[in-house]
Amino acid sequence: MEPATGVERVALTPAAAELLARLTAIHGPLMFHQSGGCCDGSAPMCYPEGDFRLGGQDVHLGDLTVPGLEKPIGFHMSASQYEYWRHTHLTVDVVKGRGSGFSVEAPEGVRFLIRSRLFTDEEYAAR
Amino acid sequence: MAKYANPGQPDSVVSFKPRYDHFIGGEYVAPAKGQYFENPTPITGQTFTEVARGTSEDVEKALDAAHAAAPAWGKTSVAERAAILNKIADRVESNLELIAIAESWENGKACRETLAADIPLAIDHLRYFAGALRAQEGGISQIDEDTVAYHFHEPLGVVGQIIPWNFPILMAIWKLAPALAAGNAVVLKPAEQTPASIHVLNELVQDLLPPGVLNIVNGFGVEAGKPLASSNRIRKIAFTGETTTGRLISQYASENLIPVTLELGGKSPNVFFDDVAAQNDAFYDKALEGFAMFALNQGEVCTCPSRALIQGGIYEEFLQQAVKRTEQIKQGHPLDTDTMIGAQASNDQFEKILSYIDIGRQEGAKVLTGGDRADLGGELSGGYYIQPTVFEGHNAMRIFQEEIFGPVVSVARFSDYDEAITIANDTLYGLGAAVWSRDGNTAYRAGRDIQAGRVWVNNYHAYPAHAAFGGYKQSGIGRENHKMMLDHYQQTKNLLVSYSQNAQGFF
Numbered sequence: 001m002e003p004a005t006g007v008e009r010v011a012l013t014p015a016a017a018e019l020l021a022r023l024t025a026i027h028g029p030l031m032f033h034q035s036g037g038c039c040d041g042s043a044p045m046c047y048p049e050g051d052f053r054l055g056g057q058d059v060h061l062g063d064l065t066v067p068g069l070e071k072p073i074g075f076h077m078s079a080s081q082y083e084y085w086r087h088t089h090l091t092v093d094v095v096k097g098r099g100s101g102f103s104v105e106a107p108e109g110v111r112f113l114i115r116s117r118l119f120t121d122e123e124y125a126a127r
Numbered sequence: 128m129a130k131y132a133n134p135g136q137p138d139s140v141v142s143f144k145p146r147y148d149h150f151i152g153g154e155y156v157a158p159a160k161g162q163y164f165e166n167p168t169p170i171t172g173q174t175f176t177e178v179a180r181g182t183s184e185d186v187e188k189a190l191d192a193a194h195a196a197a198p199a200w201g202k203t204s205v206a207e208r209a210a211i212l213n214k215i216a217d218r219v220e221s222n223l224e225l226i227a228i229a230e231s232w233e234n235g236k237a238c239r240e241t242l243a244a245d246i247p248l249a250i251d252h253l254r255y256f257a258g259a260l261r262a263q264e265g266g267i268s269q270i271d272e273d274t275v276a277y278h279f280h281e282p283l284g285v286v287g288q289i290i291p292w293n294f295p296i297l298m299a300i301w302k303l304a305p306a307l308a309a310g311n312a313v314v315l316k317p318a319e320q321t322p323a324s325i326h327v328l329n330e331l332v333q334d335l336l337p338p339g340v341l342n343i344v345n346g347f348g349v350e351a352g353k354p355l356a357s358s359n360r361i362r363k364i365a366f367t368g369e370t371t372t373g374r375l376i377s378q379y380a381s382e383n384l385i386p387v388t389l390e391l392g393g394k395s396p397n398v399f400f401d402d403v404a405a406q407n408d409a410f411y412d413k414a415l416e417g418f419a420m421f422a423l424n425q426g427e428v429c430t431c432p433s434r435a436l437i438q439g440g441i442y443e444e445f446l447q448q449a450v451k452r453t454e455q456i457k458q459g460h461p462l463d464t465d466t467m468i469g470a471q472a473s474n475d476q477f478e479k480i481l482s483y484i485d486i487g488r489q490e491g492a493k494v495l496t497g498g499d500r501a502d503l504g505g506e507l508s509g510g511y512y513i514q515p516t517v518f519e520g521h522n523a524m525r526i527f528q529e530e531i532f533g534p535v536v537s538v539a540r541f542s543d544y545d546e547a548i549t550i551a552n553d554t555l556y557g558l559g560a561a562v563w564s565r566d567g568n569t570a571y572r573a574g575r576d577i578q579a580g581r582v583w584v585n586n587y588h589a590y591p592a593h594a595a596f597g598g599y600k601q602s603g604i605g606r607e608n609h610k611m612m613l614d615h616y617q618q619t620k621n622l623l624v625s626y627s628q629n630a631q632g633f634f
Contacts, residue, residue, distance in 0.1 A: 033371045036555060037601065038392025038429040039291045039318075041369025042529045043479060052375050078370070080555050080601070084528040088486065097475025099319045100292070101372035102348040102356075106319065107164075107180070111475035116486040116525070 007119070007126045009061045010075045013093045016112065019105060020046075020066045020073060027104050032092070033058070034077040034085075034114070040100040044075070044092055044112045047104065064092065087124060088116045131462040134232045135175060141229045143176045147326045149185050149345060152192035153338025159184035164347075166323050169235030169470040170461050172509030178322040181346030183354035189314045189342035190360045193285040196339025197312035201282040208308055209257035215332045216253035219246065222331050226324070228462065230296050233324035235470030235511065236424055237461045248590060249300040252608075255592035256304040259610035273627035279620040282310030283362040286616065287355045289348075289376075290325075291367040292318035292472050293427040293532075299325050301607050302365050307340065309616035314342045314361070316352050320473045348372070359383045363616065366390070367429070369530075370601055388605030388615050390429060390598060392530045393558030396551035397421075397432035397587065398541075398573060400564040401440035413585070414563045418449040420587040421536035422456050422468050422515040427476070429602075430559030432587055434527055435538045436550055442540045446519070450495050453515050458501055468534060470510040477511035480533030483526055484516060492520030492537065522550050530556070544569070548576045557599030561587045580606070 012020070024030055029049040035041045045052070054060075059082045063072035075092070077085065097111035105112055119127070132139040146163060148155040162180040167173055179185070200208075219226060227241035236245075268276040288302045295317060306313050317325050322345045329343060344351050356364050357379040366376050367390040380387040403414045421432050437445055461469030471477045477500070484498055497516030502508055515534040518526055527537045541547040551560060551573075561583040562573040574582040580597045583589065590596065590608065597606035605615055625631075 035369045035371035036392070036529060037369035037373070038390075038530050038532055039293060039368045039427075040372070041392055042483070042531065043369075043475075045371045045375075047375075052371070053378050081370075084523070084525060084555075088525065095475050095478040097478065098473045099475075100348055101368060102353050102375060104349050106347045107350060111478075113475065113478055113482060115482050116489070118489050 007123050008089070010064065010090045010092065012064050012066065013091060016092045016094045017066045019094050019108070019110065020064070021068045023104055024066070024069055029071055030073050030104065032064075032073060032075040034075070034081065035101065036078070036081045044114055045101050045103045046112055047102065049074075061090070086127070087119055089119055089123070091115045129464045130460060131228050131238060133462065134229065139228070141225045141232070141327065143229070143323060143327065145176060147176060147178045147323055147345065149179050149181060149189065150326065150329055150333070150341070150343040151185070151189045152195070152342065153333065156188070158182065159188070164319070168232050169472050169511045170232060171506045172474070172511070175232065176323050178345045181316075181344040181351035185344050185346070186314065186351060186354040186358065189344045190285060190358060192339035192342050193312035193314050194360065196337055197282070197284050200312055200337060200340045201284070201310040203310070205260050205263070208310065209260050211335055212253045212257035212304060212308060214335050216250045216257070218332045218335065219253070219328060220250045223247070223250070226296065226328050226331075229324045229327040231461045231469070233321050234292065234295055235461055235472050237466045237469040239464050239466060240424060242464070245294055245297045248592075249297045252300050252592050253304050256308040256613070259613060260308040263610070263613060270623075273625060275624050275626070277622040277624065279622070280309070280613070280617045281620045283616055283618055284311060285361055286311045286313055286363040286365065287358065287361040288313055288315045289352050289356065289364070289366045289368070290315060290317050292320035293424065293429070295321035295324050296328055298367055303341065305612040306616045307336070309613050311616055312340050312342075314344060314355055316344050316346065316355055319345070319347050356380075357382070361385065363387070373603065386615070389603040390558070390605075390607065391601060391603045392429045393556040393579070393598065393602050394434060394528060394530055394554045395430050395432050395559035395561070395579065396434045396436050396554070396577065397561045398436045398547050398551055398563065398577075399438060399441070399445060400547070400562070400566070400569055401438040402565045402569070403563050404441040404445055405565055410565065415449055415452045417561065417563060417587045418536070419452045419456060422453065422534040423588050425468055425471050425513070426534040427472060427532050428588070430581065430588070431530075431532070432559070432561060433531060433536055434522070435536050436541050436547055437538060438547070439540055439542050446495070446538060450517050453517055454496055456515050458512065458514070459503060460507060468515060470512055471533060472511070474511055476532065477513065480513050480531055480535065483529070483531045483533070483535065487518050487520070487524065487526040487537070490520065490524045490526070492518040492524055492526055495519055495538075497534075522553055528554060544573070548573065551577045555600060556602045558597075558602035559583070
């Protein structure tokens with residue numbers, strides 16, 4: 001487990017934040033776990049907090065602050081996958097779509113999506 | 128060439144109903160909460176039917192039906208079960224065109240593939256397990272002169288199966304055929320992206336299985352998949368999908384102490400050694416085709432050869448010709464039999480692929496061809512089309528490490544055998560791989576050294592029944608497509624029998 005440092009690793013678009021506020025009203029506090037692999041993989045999965053059990057093989061990338069919500073939403077990824085993602089900054093966005101997995105937004109006709117950019121040299125050094 | 132009429136037009140070979148309910152206990156029943164969701168075709172983006180939005184109440188009802196049916200079904204003779212699977216296969220075969228066009232319309236894939244691969248493979252798969260079941264034997268162990276251990280195969284009972292959207296019918300049959308052959312009753316949840324085509328097939332065969340043996344509950348993962356996967360009324364769960372949901376399903380299964388089989392994807396290396404180009408002959412042509420296989424099924428295959436590794440001696444020339452081969456892939460209307468690549472299965476899938484093309488460019492990978500959406504005009508403008516894309520880069524880039532699930536290949540160079548194996552194995556996954564060489568020893572060694580469950584040697588994307596398919600590493604647990612899959616759906620009953628007249632001698 002690598003603790004979150006001062007550099008922001010993950011952020012939200014306003015549309016994703018707005019959706020998270022709505023989903024929290026339905027499902028209670030939420031969490032993210034970034035998936036890998038096929039079909040609906042390589043996409044962030046959003047669950048009621050605690051529904052997905054985190055373990056020693058997960059990295060906590062950061063907490064996402066959503067306007068209107070008391071508690072920030074944790075964003076996690078498996079440590080092995082993080083090895084290949086560590087040089088990029090992630091932004092959780094939302095697009096129209098269908099599913100999937102057990103992520104809570106699917107019935108709303110939308111899907112969370114990760115947009116990525118490379119860390120700047122300064123950010124990377126400060127990680 | 129031929130262009131099939133769109134479903135909904137009067138001359139189409141298939142017509143979808145305006146609405147599909149759940150199939151529970153041998154009949155179609157409305158969802159408990161009365162809700163339905165729209166089902167669009169990725170070919171045009173237009174909704175063509177609506178489908179029951181299942182919830183835990185519907186899952187429970189399906190489990191009731193399955194539990195009612197399982198004991199009798201599990202005691203039918205293997206001859207009877209095999210005969211039913213063969214009848215299903217025959218019925219599907221005599222309606223092949225109809226089902227294939229329904230599948231294309233549902234998923235967006237080219238009908239050339241559904242007509243020649245998806246549905247014929249599904250038919251063969253049913254027949255394979257009908258045959259495998261007949262040939263299966265238990266074991267007898269003679270412990271001593273008077274003691275014999277008999278091993279019987281018994282069904283698990285009621286099992287849950289969660290199906291992906293990339294081959295909606297074929298993946299359903301991959302899971303159903305062994306489960307039904309082994310004598311289990313099934314509750315199956317199709318993917319919410321592709322919920323309708325399985326019902327087109329089911330309506331044609333629903334009279335063949337006893338009521339309750341096969342139950343289909345549609346709906347979203349969180350609303351219908353979760354109550355199924357976490358139920359304490361299933362004796363096994365099978366899932367094809369991705370790693371986080373795979374872990375979640377394993378967590379549920381651990382609460383109920385039931386087995387789980389998982390197929391979770393890959394990032395499959397396609398390795399071309401120098402000697403491939405020793406001659407410019409039919410084999411060389413085959414290897415170039417092998418490179419272009421990344422675009423098959425729009426790249427929406429767990430074993431998509433999405434990393435091409437080419438040896439230094441032939442790198443420039445082979446890659447140039449491979450790009451040319453890629454550019455000859457004909458993209459078009461999926462119901463046109465000349466079309467080689469159709470639409471991505473959903474809008475979010477389409478957006479995800481574009482986001483990966485974006486990060487690939489940012490990381491400095493070079494786009495050799497493609498790299499953008501494709502607007503095919505007319506009614507297809509509302510559909511989800513991506514140009515076949517070839518990136519050149521290195522294996523640490525994210526486009527080399529993450530399953531994009533689109534028609535995107537990332538190409539890197541290697542210098543010698545050891546480097547080829549190192550790069551090929553530098554991935555979290557181990558589902559598919561291929562090695563291309565004219566040298567049998569090189570191909571054999573590489574095939575053994577690559578950590579993947581399926582290594583194609585001098586071919587790619589063949590999925591015959593009787594060849595085991597499944598993952599190493601984070602690609603999953605268990606195998607499909609082979610008679611060993613019967614074991615995944617069976618208990619072993621051991622009768623330990625003493626034929627001695629005498630006391631055992633303890634008391």
